[in-house]
Amino acid sequence: MSKKIHLTIKVWRQKKGETNGQFETYQLTQIDTDMSFLEMLDVLNEQLTIEGKEPVAFDHDCREGICGMCGAVVNGFAHGQKKATTLCQLHMREFKDHQTIVIEPLRAKGFPVIKDLVVDRTAFDRIIQAGGYISVKTGSAPEANSIPISKKNVDLAMDAASCIGCGACVAACPNASAMLFTAAKVSHLSLLPQGQVETQKRVLTMVQQMDKEQFGNCSNEYECEAACPKNISVENISRMNKLYRQASF
């Protein structure tokens, strides 16, 4: 059964990217434990609006864990501590009465803050633009069943393709590396025969773009996998590293 709890919310407030930010503290009473985390923020924002203050800006859209738009660091964990869960699918029953919750943006050099909890993740789009696709034009595709693909490979490709591009992996990594994101796309496409034609070029250009966007290197901390709301495995990073070596020499 749901119950009502009292919370202290410390949230990062920053008017614009170029201004300084700071934590602000708010009290929330009567928070229903059946609420989602974002609904709790809605309640806070309604309260702030009525008080004549600016609500906390935060990204969100589908609120069912698939669009990848939401994300924040909650008590030190990207998307909160619950495993394999996006922030929108985190519920207040995971918190205790009178608990203090600290909420920060997904911080990384490659993700500049736009406002409050909203960060700029367009670097991910640019990494995909660098090669995260198969260069097939509309209309030139062969009959779909002309190339059988082993179920095992498709399942592995699907595991990698489940990435929602939220950026939790970057925020969780001590080096703010985007290896898991990049590797998930490289893996997805290289595991399929359609994608293999461009594998060598793809892995080089995508990694090059990743570096250019000021994401750090991988030092095998596996924090990315732990934070990933879609359980994307670090095995994808090994696969990418192997492909990268093959393509480099």
Add this chain to the structure above:
Amino acid sequence: MLNANIPAGPLKNKWTSHKSKIKLVNPANKRKYNIIVVGTGLAGASAAASLSELGYKARVFCIQDSPRRAHSIAAQGGINAAKNYPNDGDSIDRLFHDTIKGGDFRSREANVYRLAEISNHIIDQCVAQGVPFAREYSGYLDNRSFGGAQVSRTFYARGQTGQQLLLGAYSALMKEVAAGNIELHSRTEMLDLVVIDGVARGIITRNLVNGEIESHAGDAVVLATGGYSNCFYLSTNAKVCNVTAAWRAHKKGAFFANPCFTQIHPTCIPVHGDYQSKLTLMSESLRNDGRVWVPKNKEDKRAPNAIPENDRYYYLEEKYPSFGNLVPRDLASRNAKYVCDEGRGVGATGQAVYLDFSDAIKRSGRKTIEERYGNLFDMYQRITNVNPYKDPMMIYPALHYTMGGLWVDYNLMSNLPGLFVIGEANFSDHGANRLGASALMQGLADGYFILPYTIGHYLARRAAGQMDTSPKAFRDAEQEAKERTELFLSIKGSRSVDEFHRELGRLCWDKCGMSRNEAGLKQALEEISKIRDEFWKSVKVPGSGDDLNQSLERAGRVADFLEFSQTMVWDALHRKESCGGHFREESQTAEGEALRDDENFCYVAAWEFRGVDKEPVLHKEKLDFEEVELAQRNYK
């Protein structure tokens, strides 16, 4: 009467012969044309990528931080195609017939036939892009039956088909951005359409990060801006989905067709509190094994597992013995409402029914059920904290999809030359009710395989390079958008934007939801005016206009819903028949089933704007059925 420009000739040859006759743009000239595409869901992303591949220049706008977030991503079930891989008797003809019948005979035959024809190419295209559709151990593509279809024609990628198809279209879009043919504007919202001499010439946008209002001119404008389910506040749509682009185009002269055709999905997680911000859909496939019931006795407040078999009312199985729990979406939804209205609803709010898997678990074993629905059961448990392997799920219908949209002809062009509308934003292919796994098919058909041809037919007859934003129409529209922003910020009332949105949503749900009647609809018209007046008097929009201001964004969208909703209600009021998702209580059979009126309502209702609070002008497009025989649906 509206002319849909349907090509002459036999139904089966229309698209082929049309393609061979329409005008082409010389390859060397294509780069001189600049096309504006608004929205990057399946339809928008696939269209923009395909146009760019052909050599056109495109400017693409999306409201989210990345095109990959568009709400197509949330579609779970799958995508239909007439491949007939399982050899179970499917064909283009059968898919066509099923879609027409499913739409309750309120869609255009020619469009639907073309959709069925194209369905197979979509699968080819997506596989080539690397979409990891489910496969059998043989390595060939797997299919499943979906939404009560008699054949297995649905392709799927786990429960994330929409995500995988969208990421495919997004990757094609990114490829073209990298090639330099597409200019991408994310976190940008279209606020108005610019029409000069009756022709769509451009759009006005607001940069959501710095608040800048900008003009963009183009040789054509393509709207791929989705549906308007969020008019009801609570829906399965993403929070940002809105009617603004379509409504602004409507106010500039584009006709809005069949706005009362809305789809209410039967299996969503029920509302659990006033703070509820959206509803989550549970895939329809659950009804394959789950049994829907409520207590027989209204006063029965026992826990579900304590209620013996004899005291349970399996209302779908009793009323529809041949289809049982697998009746179409509209019937399943309406009957849930009936039993709840009778006082049999369960849960804290009384607005829920049980979906019970205990028999299926007994019959097939927990492991089988886990394999089929494991991810859905997990999702349910995460949200509700109830274990559906032990206790029945609780479900209730919710707004999910809107069949209505801007009117388009066979070429997907609205009545305003130069304005094309694709995907859920147009009204075209689903009639009064959409079948499961058909939304993805239509979005991609429009974007990959229809618009790239038909837009050329329009452009070939016009001089290229209409990039001038100096005409006064642009300045006026910019000014209007700026003044509107200032107005929102200056009201400084006492109620939040969301409060108004919730109030409007509740009203639409009660009066223009699963069941509608004349008195209720008339009352809704009055009440909407009142809410709107109150909104403009006492809304409170904090912050400023020159930075990211999510309250301000929402205020603009809710203001447009407050106007649009009346058009939806007017449409519902005028359509005195029941059909598909539109159930008029005055038009039912003796058994309480929907009764269509083909004699008087076999047409598309396309509305022309005449002013806020003024009844719009009705234009009719007559629906001629040459191939299909009109019949009353029967699922008894």
